[in-house]
Amino acid sequence: MAIPMPVTTPAAILRNAGRGPTMLKRLGELGRELWQDKLGTLGFAIIVGLLLMAIFAPLLAPYDPAAQSVVSRLKPPAWLPKGSWEHVLGTDHLGRDVLSRVIYGARASLLVGVVVVLAAGTFGVVVGLWAGFKGGRTDAILMRIVDVQVAFPGLLLILLIISVIGPSMMTMIIVLAVTNWMVYARVVRGIVLSVRQTPYVEAAEMIGCRTSRVVFRHILPNLSSPLLTLGILEFTNIVLAEAALSFLGLGVQPPATSWGLDVANGRDYIFIAWWLITFPGLSIAITVLAVNLFASWVRVTTDPQEREKRYAYQRAKAAARGRRQSPANSEGGSA
């Protein structure tokens, strides 16, 4: 890492997609760069772990998360006096295995998070592109809709709609997607407008490039990094929203599991069974924290200015360390 390297953004990687070896190399570079950011790496590792946990839940979970057992209710975690290794994190008020519920709970959080972000993101991006390209009246109307919806009493309206339609995972996904697309539309439109003013796009449009070509060749690459960061941050919001709605009883419904739902269920038992709210709550917190840590690495990595700062900071640190140890190590220290 002695030589200042060219700015590599995920956008650049996307652009280079298909050129096999180059892409691998870039990925490798990104990986090495991530490794430098210990907290980012930790976040990334946790995310990968959670994904695996959600996907392979049936293999990992020792019990069916909905299986009740009246004889083994409210058993404490294994390391406590009355606990046993049959139920590592104990059991809840219906005798369900807390560990299995935590493992399965990852599914609800991640599924809702990913689906909502994809759905709201796709819709928002389409609206943003459309508004940015059409301009004029279309733009004005679309952006007015965005403005108006942003000023809605969001959560209260969600409560009203869910209470009328009846709570379910599907209702929650739809309602969250419908109330969260605006931010993407705004960002995309802003970028489209600014990119279209750059000389090369103006030129491309002048010589009669098809709109689709302009969008795919010039605009999308510029969109990918801000959208990536935005999508990741929105993901944390959706995970928290899912947990909150499920906690209020308006999200995931039993017998399905969700961390928020489990905290709500455990709430009545906080005095005799602290583990009921602790583990699901901790799972939500860890998930969101991991995504946030990873997001802040992504943000810095995709922003050239921030990257320079980070690079300079690392050099300075390496140099300082080098001076303290031996001059010969100064370059190797930061690698």
Added chain:
Amino acid sequence: MNLLTRLASSAALAAIMALSPLAAQAADITIAIGSEPSTLDPQVRDDGGERAVNDNIYETLMARTPDGELVAGLAATPPTQVDPKTWEFKLRPDIKFHNGEAFNADAVVNSVKRVIDPALKSEQAAYFGTITGAEKVDDLTVRITTSGPDPILPSRMYWMKMIPASYSADAKFAEAPVGTGPYKFASWNRGQDLVLEKNADYWGAPASIDKVTFRFVGESGTRLSGLMAGELDVITNLLPEFAQQAPKFAAVSGMETSVIVLSADNEATKDVRVREAMNLAIDRQALAESLFGGYASPAKGQLVNPKAFGYNKSLPEYKHDLEKAKALVKEAGAEGRTVQLVGEAGRWLKDRELIEAVGAYWTEAGLKVDIKIEDFSEYLNQLFDKNKRPDAIFVSNSNELLDADREMTSAYQSGASYASNSDKEMSDQISAARVETDVEKRQALYDAVTTKAYEQSYLAPLLNQQDIYGFSKRLEWQPRVDSKLLVKEMKVTE
């Protein structure tokens, strides 16, 4: 007062409160109830929050002892029947409402007429459906008339709160109630608390607690935290798991009885042997122990509340006998037959657990059980669907009037509410009992009904639940079978 002194005094107040958070005076107590009263008009709503408060402010002609026995309240003696449709009440003399109005025949007539007036649209109308009117005989004598012979009228008058004759027309009546009871309304901070003070001029035995504050706490976990933190003196609906956790607790036989209504007409459960097997397969004692920590008792072969009039003392409980259940299923050729069990989750204490446990017992007996936990509205659709009865449906029945007519109408009588049989004979007996004013004949009719239903296994009665209350260390109280929170019966020891 300038801003500075105001700030200083509020800071001082805050400091005092921080030092002794909510430590109440010796004879002041705080009770947490699950929901805030929607109104304090005692005749309009059928609302537990309103009842909890107004039971201390208002009184009724008839009252119950803590154990459920019907006795005279504001009436001097139990009523006498003038003719099959007319009951005469003699009133206690010299009783005054909190605002000084006299409690007399006019007040009673007004109370009766107001609550049955269709214009009031009272939700309590169901309790008073048979009452047609009231008339004053003299200042302390009132006659109440019914549409037909009504043996339950005295019980009904235990539910009807007596309101003052003139103040009840006041616009403030619903916010600042005035009754004859041991406690007077003091203040209502909507959303926060409601305070009652001792009525020094109470006609009966004086209460020992001077001031009671009701707080509205919906979550049972939050109520328990309040109790543990010493903010509360009484909490209701303590979960069985916490009984040992609370500083003090008391359990009393409650009004809720859970039951599974079995269809006598559906193909799957038509054979009485199958239904009997379903009853015998259930280990009620184990359910009471494991789900309710022992704070429930197996229902004795009937849905009727043990404290209610009409309870059949001779019926035994369906004794758990898995082998016999298996044999019966086999005999009926029903092995592996699919039986639908419909239920809901969250409305009643441990409902889902009970339903799933019962389903498991039936599976052991050799049936195939299809458990359908519906959302509440769909569940109610099925519960009240007269044309298409589910094979088996779970419900929990509560009996406020403590009279068997309630259970008869809801679960026994064909076509009346959610009964799943089409037993004409039984239905006629129930209708006859409803107008039978001779106490013994009426009891005999109910005994006949419950015995037949027991033999036919029309129902699978499950558990009589107990109400569990949590108390602070200093509070002493014997909870009542009618679940009323009567502060005058409470004491603090300090």
Added chain:
Amino acid sequence: MGGFLLRRIGQGLLVVIGVTLIVFIATRMVGDPVKVMLPLSATDAQRAAFAHQVGLDRPIGTQFVDFVGDLTRLDFGESLWQRRPALDIVLERLPNTLKLIGAGLGLAILLSLPLGAIAALKPGGWVDRTTVFVGLFGLSLPQFWFGLLLIVFFSVTLGWLPTSGMGGAVYYILPAITLALPSLARLVMLVRSSMIDELNQQYVRTARAKGLRFPRVVLVHAMRNTLVPFVTLAGWELISALAGYTVVVETVFAWPGLGLTAMQAIQKSDLFLLQAIVFTVAVLIVVINVGLDIVYKLIDPRIRLA
């Protein structure tokens, strides 16, 4: 300015119309209010009577005209739960929510300015790192969980603070902290990063070169420029708290505000009350938005309001 205000108010009207449409469609066309609001043990006759009483048996067009007409007269119907005008209940509970938001957001604002500024003075220092880390935690903890932990620790274990409800000053402490947590995290991060940027600007170096003392530079110049994004974010926090984000905190602490009332309305199937809450809050948000725009204009004349 006048034209701008008119445009803003016009936009506010659009918001109110949008909310009207959504509520109408959701409650009258997607869902069936009669089914939702009456107990299902109600007979068909009772249902029909109720539908007639609240005018739900008329053609949908007529219903819409009536619906809008009622709204313009501020008539939200009678709460089924409390049998009094829904608006009365809303106006009774709204101050409680505002007090909670005031305490929570006030706490976040008061703490975030000094914390962010101190962190920015020495980026990478321990104060800075702690601030960043606490900020990340604030954004990651689910509020309802954090609130429950506070109750267990401070109310039940230590017995210092009340577990729930509303009353004197002590009752505010835990709910306000819970409500403040995520806002504080966002505000602190914003103050920190914008102060770091400002302190790197040429004018700060110039001012210091001219001999101005550092604290003065920080306080007067950098802070003032940080104020614009800060007020924007604080305004957004205020609006999103109003928009329903107090529901969770109010539910956890049984705080008798609009959010808890909304949850109670849902439990009691009181659609009219829920509707009244949504509209009142929508109008309030519109008003606050206009107010915020004026504030921006006052603190930063450069902003062109369009």
